[in-house]
Amino acid sequence: MNIRVVSAITVLCLVWGSLWGLIKFSLHIFPPFQFISVRLIIAALTLLIVQRLLNRSILPEKGDWGKLLISSLMLCVGFYATQTFAMQFVDSGLSAVLVFTMPIFIGVLAHYILKERLNAQKIVGLFFGVLGLVSILWTQLHDIHMNLTLLGELGLIFVGFMWAATTIYIKKNFATYDKVKLTIWQMLIGGIIILFGALLVEPIDLHIWMNPWNDSILFYVSIIGTGAAFALWNWIVTQVDTFVASISIMSIPILSLFFGYVFWDEPLTLNIMIGAVFICIGIILSSFKLKTKQKVQTISLDHQH
Template sequence: MTSRREIVGNQFNSFISILQKNKKILWLLIIIITLLWGYAWVLMKASLEYMGPFTFSSFRFGVGSVTLLLVVWLLKIGLPAKKHWKHLIIVGFLQTTVVFLLVMYGLRFVDAGKSSVLLYSMPLWSTILATKYLGEKITPAKLSGLLIGMVGLLAILGWDIWKEPNIKMIFGEFLIIISSVSWAVANVYYRIKLQSLPKLQVNAYQMFFGTIGIVIATLFMEWGKPIALNVHSIYYILFTGILASALCFTVWFLILSLIDMATATISTLLVPMFGLLFSSLILGEKMSIGVITGSILIIVGIVVAQLPKNKPRHR
């Protein structure tokens, strides 16, 4: 008899075959995933009405980790070798623990849409770090993109400092920028130490180890604080944990195997665009001139930095 895991594996391979043959379905999936990730920012912000930021992250990534490990088991990916565990713990700390503790705490003071833009400035920091630690060259396109993106960040921060100097909001913005840098460091560290492993396996186990860090921080910082578990808060946890964190990442890593990295990086820019849109429509957040200008510059900067080098023509 065919086992359940074999059935799931066969269905997964059939799904890959469909995506390889039909690019329209592939791009539809990219739009759906980035749309869901953009919407998740609204739920992350709204969750703060019901529990502390660290508590929500513990619930979210606890549920997400269990779901993702189940996917890894069903797909017969298996356990990583013990020699990789130390590196997975480090990536989990940088990419899950640090990023989402700082992001969720920063969301207490910063609008959801603006937060999504600041976090997704990550490719700019990755470009800088890749130059130093991966030996990648700074091309004119990358340099131009970096400068444009940095001007975008300054536009957002500078506008807030000049127009409405709210210390808590500016502090929250810096926390989210630090989380963006941490995400970039995790990406570079992954490239150096873990690139040989399956991406889905890396994400599952780094999320698991990162979740342990979040739970420890929650126990120290928010133990005994009120938690309101109701229809709304449970929906926020399940949506962001199962759908946005686990299943979307499963499909995203599948997509990464079918498209080039530059296209994938540019595609993720849809996330802050959807984040700004949903935050404005659902939460009623107002987009200042600084946020609009800065967002456009950051997105343009990342696109320019990812432009492929012109190949020499053969005569």
């Protein structure tokens, strides 16, 4: 890899690694579902401008709308909206680790849906991933009772599953589709749907939305952390092997734990660190030597925030 690619990967990891803490912070400022809907809409409009500047097609074909609606609901409701709800009760770094179980779920789903064989290597990776989850949830498993923290953690594991399920759906239905155009309409459709729901259950406080400091955070998360970062990721995967690109950003959940501990005073307990290591080992084992089959990860990681 040349210096430009290495620099791009470094910037992307720092942006996405630090983004989880900012999202958690934003949930203390904005109504959560209004925040995620506006974020998705701004990110979609940012990518739409990029697509237009590149003189690429923007409007989907007539037959694409049904599949776009399904994938948008899976991504924006199953992933983004659920993530937003769950992160209200879980620290940002731990949230990233739990959501990044996605590649492990992909191994199982791809085996049954895409007929991509679940070999011994993937099974070992899945085993390490489960060990990681058990380690992270160990204190709650000692005395199981439903509370908001456990509900949030289970919700984030479900988010990882939905991320994987959305990826499989995209792999089956949008394999040759323009991924920027796909993401524009996924985020725009989903953002508008969530916004309508948010306006029914969350009051609008104009003081929050008219505050310059709040708006700067919102625009950073939306434009830099979602729209621009996605465009950068798309460029990276055109420059290097898909496998190399995917593994190179596996530092994101670890960086999220670090940033959460340093900047947001989030606890970094031994069981969380052990769990994070196990999950990363599981992800790497699940991905190793799957350069052609794991192109599915390219699509999925486009939608991580």
